Amino acid sequence: MTIYDISEKAGVSIATVSRVLNGSRKVSEKTRRKVLDIIDRYGYTPNAFARGLGLNTMKTIGIMCADSSDLYLAKGIYYVEEKLRENGYDSILCCTGYELEARAAAMNLLITKKVDGIIMVGSNFIYEKDSDNQYIANAAAQLPVMLLNGELNAANVYSVVSDDYTSMYDATLQMMQSGIKDIVYFYNSTSYSGMRKLAGYRAAMLTQTDSTEGLEQFYRGSHEDIHAMTRYLKDLQETGLQFHGIIAADDTLALAAVKYAREMNYRIPEDFSILGYNNSMLVNCCEPELTSIDNKLETLCQHLITILLGLLEGKEMPNRTVFPGEIIKRGTTR
Amino acid sequence: MTIYDISEKAGVSIATVSRVLNGSRKVSEKTRRKVLDIIDRYGYTPNAFARGLGLNTMKTIGIMCADSSDLYLAKGIYYVEEKLRENGYDSILCCTGYELEARAAAMNLLITKKVDGIIMVGSNFIYEKDSDNQYIANAAAQLPVMLLNGELNAANVYSVVSDDYTSMYDATLQMMQSGIKDIVYFYNSTSYSGMRKLAGYRAAMLTQTDSTEGLEQFYRGSHEDIHAMTRYLKDLQETGLQFHGIIAADDTLALAAVKYAREMNYRIPEDFSILGYNNSMLVNCCEPELTSIDNKLETLCQHLITILLGLLEGKEMPNRTVFPGEIIKRGTTR
DNA sequence: GTGAAAGCGCTAACAG
DNA sequence: CTGTTAGCGCTTTCAC
Numbered sequence A, B: 001m002t003i004y005d006i007s008e009k010a011g012v013s014i015a016t017v018s019r020v021l022n023g024s025r026k027v028s029e030k031t032r033r034k035v036l037d038i039i040d041r042y043g044y045t046p047n048a049f050a051r052g053l054g055l056n057t058m059k060t061i062g063i064m065c066a067d068s069s070d071l072y073l074a075k076g077i078y079y080v081e082e083k084l085r086e087n088g089y090d091s092i093l094c095c096t097g098y099e100l101e102a103r104a105a106a107m108n109l110l111i112t113k114k115v116d117g118i119i120m121v122g123s124n125f126i127y128e129k130d131s132d133n134q135y136i137a138n139a140a141a142q143l144p145v146m147l148l149n150g151e152l153n154a155a156n157v158y159s160v161v162s163d164d165y166t167s168m169y170d171a172t173l174q175m176m177q178s179g180i181k182d183i184v185y186f187y188n189s190t191s192y193s194g195m196r197k198l199a200g201y202r203a204a205m206l207t208q209t210d211s212t213e214g215l216e217q218f219y220r221g222s223h224e225d226i227h228a229m230t231r232y233l234k235d236l237q238e239t240g241l242q243f244h245g246i247i248a249a250d251d252t253l254a255l256a257a258v259k260y261a262r263e264m265n266y267r268i269p270e271d272f273s274i275l276g277y278n279n280s281m282l283v284n285c286c287e288p289e290l291t292s293i294d295n296k297l298e299t300l301c302q303h304l305i306t307i308l309l310g311l312l313e314g315k316e317m318p319n320r321t322v323f324p325g326e327i328i329k330r331g332t333t334r
Numbered sequence C: 001g002t003g004a005a006a007g008c009g010c011t012a013a014c015a016g
Numbered sequence D: 001c002t003g004t005t006a007g008c009g010c011t012t013t014c015a016c
Helices: A003-010 A014-021 A029-042 A048-055 A071-086 A100-112 A130-140 A164-177 A192-206 A226-238 A251-263 A297-312 B003-010 B014-021 B029-042 B048-055 B071-086 B100-112 B130-140 B164-177 B192-206 B226-238 B251-263 B297-312
Strands: A060-065 A090-095 A117-121 A145-148 A157-162 A183-187 A216-218 A245-248 A273-277 A291-294 A320-323 A326-328 B060-065 B090-095 B117-121 B145-148 B157-162 B183-187 B216-218 B245-248 B273-277 B291-294 B320-323 B326-328
Touching: A003 A014, A003 A029, A014 A029, A048 B048, A060 A071, A060 A100, A071 A090, A071 A117, A071 A297, A071 B071, A071 B090, A090 A100, A090 B071, A090 B090, A100 A130, A117 A297, A130 A145, A130 A157, A145 A297, A157 A164, A157 A297, A164 A183, A164 A192, A164 A245, A164 A273, A164 A291, A164 A326, A183 A192, A183 A226, A183 A251, A192 A216, A216 A226, A226 A251, A245 A251, A251 A273, A297 A320, B003 B014, B003 B029, B014 B029, B060 B071, B060 B100, B071 B090, B071 B117, B071 B297, B090 B100, B100 B130, B117 B297, B130 B145, B130 B157, B145 B297, B157 B164, B157 B297, B164 B183, B164 B192, B164 B245, B164 B273, B164 B291, B164 B326, B183 B192, B183 B226, B183 B251, B192 B216, B216 B226, B226 B251, B245 B251, B251 B273, B297 B320
Parallel strands: A060 A090, A060 A117, A117 A145, A145 A157, A157 A320, A183 A216, A183 A245, A245 A273, A273 A291, B060 B090, B060 B117, B117 B145, B145 B157, B157 B320, B183 B216, B183 B245, B245 B273, B273 B291
Antiparallel strands: A291 A326, B291 B326
16 A cells, blocks of 8 residues: 555545645645545555655664663663654664674664664763764764763764762762761762762762772672672671771662671661662662662653754754752661 | 765666675675775665665564563563564664553554564553454554563464463462461552463462452552552551462562561561562562562563564464473572 | 656666 | 666655
C-alpha cells in the first residue's frame, strides 16, 4: 500500500494525498475527507524511509549511554525518551559500554542512521584527555550533541548539568560542621562529573584540614558489586586509616558504606556518617535510610529536551545550563 | 556526499561503489582499493534511508518496554540491545508505560519505522483479556514479535520465558518445609508472568493447607515506593492476620518485606522468612541479604535474539522456549 | 485547489 | 568485472 494506491482509489493525484498527509491547508475539505477515508479504510501508513529520503530527517534522536541497566542512567534514558516522544520524536538507543572505541563506533552508527541529534546520557562520556573527546566534537559538526551531566567546550555541543561541585562542597561542609573531620571520599569514576564532585569535597575539606591525602579512595571494581565495595572499605580500615564519615559518589557506594559501618558495629549516624549521591531508590533500601544528594535528573532532562527541540527549530540556545542540587537529609547523617 | 560524488571522484560507476560498499566479491582488488580510498578520504557514509527504501529493511529492531528505569526491565533492555548490536542490528526503544492505548500507538510507530521485528520486554505486556492483546497479534501479521517473559498464542509471536510457575512452586514448598505455614504472597502485577507466579505459590500452598484466602496480597501503589509497601504490610498485620513468611513477586517488594520484619523486630530468618524474585542487585542491599529466584535473564535474552535472528533469515524457530529458574539461597530464608 | 514531474541516494537486474 | 538503468515511496516546486 503506497501513496499511489491511495491516490488512485481516491481519484486524486499523489501530490494531493501527500498534502492531506502533511496537513497542508491547501486542500478542499471535501477532498481531504475522501482521501482520509480511503487511507483509513485501507489502513495505509506512509513509508518512513521514503519520507526520510526526501526530507533528510526521520524525526529521530540518538541516545547514547554507557549502560542502560545502571540505575541512574536508566532513569535518565526514561525521562529523555518520554519527553522526546511527547514531542513527536523517536529515539534510537545505543548502549556503548565504557570503551572509547565502541563509543566512537556507536556515534558513527547513529550519524549514519541520520538521527537529527544525539543525546549522551551520563557524565562518563567526557574524558579528561581532550583528544578522547574529539569524536564528540567531530560529530557536533554534523548535528547537535547534547550532554546530560557532562561538559565539553566545542561548537554545537550543549551541556545540561547539575552543579555537582557545589552540592558536594556544601554536603562536605555540613558533615564537617556536624563534627566529623576524617571523611573518606569514596568514588569509582573519574568522569567529568566525578572529578567535579571530588573537587567539591576536596575544597570543603581544605577549609579545615591541610590535606585530604589518603582520604580520597578510588574503587575500581564492578559498579554493582556491593560486597566488593564493602570489602574495599574493610581493607582500607585495616590499613590503619581512621575515618568516621564517608561521602560517596553514588548511592550504591554509599550503600556499601552503610553495610561496612554496620559490620563494624558503628552506630549510624552517631559514630559514623554517610552521604550518598543521586537520591535513587536505593536510599530507602538500607537501615538507617540514606542521606543523599538529589541532582534533579528529571528537571535536567526536561531542559535538555527543550534546548534540543529549540536547536532543531533553528533557535539560539544556551550552551551550558546548570542546576543546583539538593541535599535530602535522612538517617545516615546527623 | 553521495554515492555519485564518490563514483565520479573514483572514476567508476555508482554500481561499482555500491558493490564495494556491500562487499560484493565481483570487484577487482584494484578498483576496490581506489574506491575505498576515496570513501575514506572524503569521509563518506551511505544514506540509510535510501538504502532502506530500496531494501525495505533498516536492520533495526523495535524494543518495547513499559519503563526503562525499572530495574529488571532495564537489565533486559541492556542484554537485548547488546546482543542485537553484536549482530549488526540497531534498536529503537519505546517506553510505553502501562496503558494499552499508548502501547498500541508505540507498536504502530515502530511498524511505520519499518523495523524488522519487535521485542516486547516484560511480562506486563500480556493482559488477561484476549482482546487487549489483539494489537500484538495484528502486528505479528507484518513482522515477527518476540515476547520476553510473556506468552501469547498467535501466529508469528514467539515467547521466551522463565518457568515462573515451577520456580515459585518449588520455593514455596521449600519455605513450607522449613516449617512456615502462614506465608503471604506479596505481589503488584497481574501480568501473565505475575499470574503464573501466583499460581505456583498457590498450588504449593494447597498441598498443605485448605485455602490461601487472605494470604494473597495485592499491592497497588508505586513500584518504587518501598515505604508504601512496608506500610501496606504493617496495615495488613494490624488487621490481625498472622504470617511468618513472605514470598514476594519481585525483589523490591521483598526488600520492603525485610524492612517490615525489622521494624516488627522479627528475627530473620529464625522467626520470619522472606523470598524475593529476580535476583537483582537489591538482594545485597539489605540485612540479612535476600534469598531470591534468579530467572536467568541474560540467558533468556540470548535465546530470544538467536530465535529472532533465525526468523529474520527465514528459518523455522520454536514458538515457545522455557528456561528453569534457580533459587539463590541467602540470609532471609532458613 | 490540484496535478505533473523532478528529485532524494541507493540497490539490483541486466547488458556488455 | 563494470556500467546503465529502473525503481523504492514520498515531498515539493511549478504550472494550470
